[in-house]
Amino acid sequence: MRKLTLLLFDLDATLVRTGGIGMQAMNQAYEELMGWPNALNEISPAGRTDISIAHELSNKHRSHDMAPAELDNVFNRYLKLLEVKIKTAENYRVLPGIREFLEKSEAHPDYVLGLGTGNLERGSHIKLERGDLNRFFPFGGFGSDAVLRPDVLRIGIERGEAYLECAIPREQVVVIGDTHHDITAGKQLGTKTIGVATGPYSVEQLAEHEPDLAIQDFSDTVSLDKFFNF
Numbered sequence: 001m002r003k004l005t006l007l008l009f010d011l012d013a014t015l016v017r018t019g020g021i022g023m024q025a026m027n028q029a030y031e032e033l034m035g036w037p038n039a040l041n042e043i044s045p046a047g048r049t050d051i052s053i054a055h056e057l058s059n060k061h062r063s064h065d066m067a068p069a070e071l072d073n074v075f076n077r078y079l080k081l082l083e084v085k086i087k088t089a090e091n092y093r094v095l096p097g098i099r100e101f102l103e104k105s106e107a108h109p110d111y112v113l114g115l116g117t118g119n120l121e122r123g124s125h126i127k128l129e130r131g132d133l134n135r136f137f138p139f140g141g142f143g144s145d146a147v148l149r150p151d152v153l154r155i156g157i158e159r160g161e162a163y164l165e166c167a168i169p170r171e172q173v174v175v176i177g178d179t180h181h182d183i184t185a186g187k188q189l190g191t192k193t194i195g196v197a198t199g200p201y202s203v204e205q206l207a208e209h210e211p212d213l214a215i216q217d218f219s220d221t222v223s224l225d226k227f228f229n230f
Protein backbone atom coordinates (compact mmCIF):
# COMPACT_ATOMS: atom_id res chain seq x y z
CA MET A 1 0.00 0.00 0.00
CA ARG A 2 1.16 3.54 -0.76
CA LYS A 3 2.43 5.61 2.13
CA LEU A 4 0.61 8.92 1.73
CA THR A 5 1.83 12.17 3.24
CA LEU A 6 -0.62 14.97 3.92
CA LEU A 7 0.66 18.55 3.60
CA LEU A 8 -1.40 21.15 5.47
CA PHE A 9 -0.64 24.73 4.40
CA ASP A 10 -1.20 27.92 6.32
CA LEU A 11 -2.43 30.68 3.99
CA ASP A 12 -1.39 34.28 4.87
CA ALA A 13 2.34 34.88 4.36
CA THR A 14 2.83 31.19 3.58
CA LEU A 15 1.01 30.79 0.23
CA VAL A 16 0.11 34.39 -0.60
CA ARG A 17 0.29 37.94 0.69
CA THR A 18 -2.73 40.16 0.11
CA GLY A 19 -0.69 43.37 0.44
CA GLY A 20 -2.56 44.40 3.58
CA ILE A 21 -6.00 44.05 2.00
CA GLY A 22 -7.13 41.25 4.35
CA MET A 23 -6.32 43.40 7.37
CA GLN A 24 -7.89 46.52 5.82
CA ALA A 25 -11.14 44.69 5.09
CA MET A 26 -11.29 43.23 8.62
CA ASN A 27 -10.47 46.62 10.19
CA GLN A 28 -13.22 48.33 8.17
CA ALA A 29 -15.76 45.67 9.20
CA TYR A 30 -14.91 46.11 12.92
CA GLU A 31 -15.04 49.88 12.64
CA GLU A 32 -18.39 49.94 10.81
CA LEU A 33 -20.19 47.36 12.92
CA MET A 34 -18.51 47.53 16.34
CA GLY A 35 -17.07 51.06 16.37
CA TRP A 36 -13.51 49.80 16.95
CA PRO A 37 -11.15 51.68 14.58
CA ASN A 38 -7.87 50.06 13.43
CA ALA A 39 -8.72 47.09 15.64
CA LEU A 40 -6.19 44.64 14.20
CA ASN A 41 -3.30 47.10 14.45
CA GLU A 42 -3.43 46.85 18.25
CA ILE A 43 -2.84 43.08 18.44
CA SER A 44 -0.63 40.53 16.65
CA PRO A 45 -3.00 38.63 14.36
CA ALA A 46 -0.36 36.52 12.51
CA GLY A 47 -0.91 32.79 12.93
CA ARG A 48 -4.20 33.26 14.81
CA THR A 49 -7.73 32.19 13.89
CA ASP A 50 -10.23 34.88 12.88
CA ILE A 51 -12.54 33.88 15.77
CA SER A 52 -9.79 34.01 18.41
CA ILE A 53 -8.83 37.48 17.13
CA ALA A 54 -12.48 38.58 17.42
CA HIS A 55 -12.70 37.36 21.02
CA GLU A 56 -9.44 39.08 21.98
CA LEU A 57 -10.62 42.38 20.47
CA SER A 58 -13.98 42.12 22.18
CA ASN A 59 -12.44 41.38 25.56
CA LYS A 60 -10.11 44.31 25.13
CA HIS A 61 -12.91 46.75 24.27
CA ARG A 62 -15.64 45.54 26.62
CA SER A 63 -14.46 42.51 28.69
CA HIS A 64 -16.51 39.72 27.11
CA ASP A 65 -16.56 37.56 23.96
CA MET A 66 -18.46 38.58 20.85
CA ALA A 67 -21.94 37.09 20.52
CA PRO A 68 -22.49 34.67 17.61
CA ALA A 69 -24.77 37.18 15.80
CA GLU A 70 -22.14 39.93 16.12
CA LEU A 71 -19.47 37.58 14.78
CA ASP A 72 -21.68 36.68 11.82
CA ASN A 73 -22.31 40.34 11.00
CA VAL A 74 -18.66 41.37 11.20
CA PHE A 75 -17.46 38.34 9.23
CA ASN A 76 -20.12 38.75 6.51
CA ARG A 77 -19.18 42.40 6.08
CA TYR A 78 -15.47 41.48 6.04
CA LEU A 79 -16.02 38.83 3.34
CA LYS A 80 -17.97 41.27 1.15
CA LEU A 81 -15.23 43.91 1.49
CA LEU A 82 -12.46 41.36 0.92
CA GLU A 83 -14.08 40.04 -2.24
CA VAL A 84 -14.21 43.53 -3.75
CA LYS A 85 -10.89 44.92 -2.49
CA ILE A 86 -8.72 41.92 -3.40
CA LYS A 87 -9.47 42.26 -7.10
CA THR A 88 -7.52 45.52 -7.27
CA ALA A 89 -4.99 44.94 -4.47
CA GLU A 90 -1.73 46.24 -5.89
CA ASN A 91 0.59 44.20 -3.74
CA TYR A 92 -1.22 40.86 -3.87
CA ARG A 93 1.25 38.11 -4.65
CA VAL A 94 1.77 34.38 -4.60
CA LEU A 95 4.97 33.86 -2.59
CA PRO A 96 8.26 32.75 -4.19
CA GLY A 97 8.39 29.11 -5.28
CA ILE A 98 4.88 28.33 -4.04
CA ARG A 99 3.22 27.65 -7.39
CA GLU A 100 6.10 25.45 -8.53
CA PHE A 101 6.11 23.53 -5.23
CA LEU A 102 2.34 22.99 -5.32
CA GLU A 103 2.49 21.72 -8.91
CA LYS A 104 5.34 19.38 -8.09
CA SER A 105 3.84 17.94 -4.90
CA GLU A 106 0.35 17.66 -6.40
CA ALA A 107 1.74 15.64 -9.32
CA HIS A 108 3.59 13.30 -6.92
CA PRO A 109 1.52 10.19 -6.12
CA ASP A 110 2.57 10.11 -2.43
CA TYR A 111 1.57 13.68 -1.50
CA VAL A 112 -1.85 15.15 -0.82
CA LEU A 113 -2.41 18.88 -0.27
CA GLY A 114 -4.82 20.62 2.10
CA LEU A 115 -5.19 23.87 4.04
CA GLY A 116 -4.68 24.47 7.75
CA THR A 117 -5.47 28.16 8.20
CA GLY A 118 -6.93 30.58 10.72
CA ASN A 119 -8.90 32.23 7.88
CA LEU A 120 -12.63 31.68 7.55
CA GLU A 121 -13.29 29.06 4.85
CA ARG A 122 -14.93 31.57 2.50
CA GLY A 123 -12.16 34.12 3.17
CA SER A 124 -9.52 31.48 2.31
CA HIS A 125 -11.15 30.79 -1.04
CA ILE A 126 -11.39 34.52 -1.84
CA LYS A 127 -7.71 35.04 -0.97
CA LEU A 128 -6.55 32.06 -3.07
CA GLU A 129 -8.82 32.69 -6.04
CA ARG A 130 -6.90 35.64 -7.40
CA GLY A 131 -3.71 33.52 -7.49
CA ASP A 132 -5.63 30.56 -8.98
CA LEU A 133 -4.52 28.36 -6.08
CA ASN A 134 -7.87 26.95 -4.94
CA ARG A 135 -7.53 24.04 -7.33
CA PHE A 136 -4.63 22.62 -5.29
CA PHE A 137 -6.64 22.35 -2.07
CA PRO A 138 -9.68 20.05 -2.14
CA PHE A 139 -10.12 20.22 1.66
CA GLY A 140 -8.83 21.96 4.76
CA GLY A 141 -9.29 23.03 8.36
CA PHE A 142 -10.33 26.69 8.67
CA GLY A 143 -10.70 29.49 11.18
CA SER A 144 -14.45 29.10 10.79
CA ASP A 145 -14.18 25.53 12.19
CA ALA A 146 -12.60 26.25 15.57
CA VAL A 147 -11.12 28.93 17.82
CA LEU A 148 -7.73 27.31 18.47
CA ARG A 149 -5.19 26.43 15.83
CA PRO A 150 -4.53 22.80 16.93
CA ASP A 151 -8.28 22.15 16.56
CA VAL A 152 -8.28 23.75 13.10
CA LEU A 153 -5.41 21.45 12.07
CA ARG A 154 -7.03 18.36 13.61
CA ILE A 155 -10.20 19.07 11.60
CA GLY A 156 -8.06 19.56 8.47
CA ILE A 157 -6.45 16.14 9.02
CA GLU A 158 -9.87 14.51 9.56
CA ARG A 159 -11.20 16.06 6.33
CA GLY A 160 -8.08 14.80 4.54
CA GLU A 161 -8.74 11.29 5.87
CA ALA A 162 -12.36 11.48 4.72
CA TYR A 163 -11.23 12.74 1.29
CA LEU A 164 -8.70 9.92 0.96
CA GLU A 165 -10.94 7.34 2.65
CA CYS A 166 -8.05 6.14 4.81
CA ALA A 167 -6.38 6.98 8.12
CA ILE A 168 -3.23 9.12 8.00
CA PRO A 169 -0.84 8.66 10.94
CA ARG A 170 0.17 12.00 12.45
CA GLU A 171 3.84 11.49 11.60
CA GLN A 172 2.78 11.44 7.93
CA VAL A 173 1.26 14.90 8.20
CA VAL A 174 3.39 18.01 7.56
CA VAL A 175 2.10 21.35 8.88
CA ILE A 176 3.58 24.30 6.96
CA GLY A 177 3.39 27.92 8.13
CA ASP A 178 5.14 31.24 8.69
CA THR A 179 4.69 31.62 12.48
CA HIS A 180 5.52 29.75 15.69
CA HIS A 181 1.76 29.21 16.09
CA ASP A 182 1.82 26.89 13.06
CA ILE A 183 4.86 25.02 14.38
CA THR A 184 3.68 24.58 17.97
CA ALA A 185 0.16 23.56 16.89
CA GLY A 186 1.59 20.91 14.54
CA LYS A 187 3.93 19.62 17.24
CA GLN A 188 1.06 19.46 19.72
CA LEU A 189 -0.71 17.09 17.32
CA GLY A 190 2.42 15.03 16.62
CA THR A 191 2.86 16.12 12.99
CA LYS A 192 6.02 17.13 11.21
CA THR A 193 6.40 20.90 10.74
CA ILE A 194 8.02 23.32 8.31
CA GLY A 195 8.57 27.00 9.10
CA VAL A 196 8.88 29.45 6.19
CA ALA A 197 10.28 32.95 6.73
CA THR A 198 7.95 34.82 4.34
CA GLY A 199 5.98 36.28 7.25
CA PRO A 200 6.95 38.30 10.33
CA TYR A 201 9.63 35.84 11.55
CA SER A 202 13.14 35.03 10.33
CA VAL A 203 14.48 31.51 9.70
CA GLU A 204 16.45 31.81 12.97
CA GLN A 205 13.37 32.88 14.94
CA LEU A 206 11.32 30.02 13.50
CA ALA A 207 14.17 27.55 14.14
CA GLU A 208 13.98 28.36 17.87
CA HIS A 209 10.65 26.49 17.90
CA GLU A 210 12.37 23.42 16.40
CA PRO A 211 10.42 22.71 13.23
CA ASP A 212 11.63 19.73 11.17
CA LEU A 213 12.70 22.23 8.52
CA ALA A 214 13.01 26.03 8.42
CA ILE A 215 13.43 27.74 5.03
CA GLN A 216 13.66 31.28 3.71
CA ASP A 217 10.97 30.63 1.08
CA PHE A 218 9.73 27.89 -1.28
CA SER A 219 12.35 28.68 -3.90
CA ASP A 220 14.77 26.72 -1.66
CA THR A 221 14.29 23.60 -3.78
CA VAL A 222 17.52 22.01 -2.49
CA SER A 223 16.19 21.82 1.11
CA LEU A 224 12.66 20.93 -0.02
CA ASP A 225 13.69 18.18 -2.46
CA LYS A 226 15.84 16.63 0.27
CA PHE A 227 13.08 16.83 2.89
CA PHE A 228 10.33 15.46 0.61
CA ASN A 229 12.49 13.02 -1.39
CA PHE A 230 11.25 14.47 -4.66
Ligand SMILES: [Mg+2]
Pocket: 010, 011, 012, 013, 014, 046, 047, 177, 178, 179, 199
Ligand atom coordinates in the same frame (compact mmCIF):
# COMPACT_ATOMS: atom_id res chain seq x y z
MG1 LIG B 1 0.36 32.84 8.23
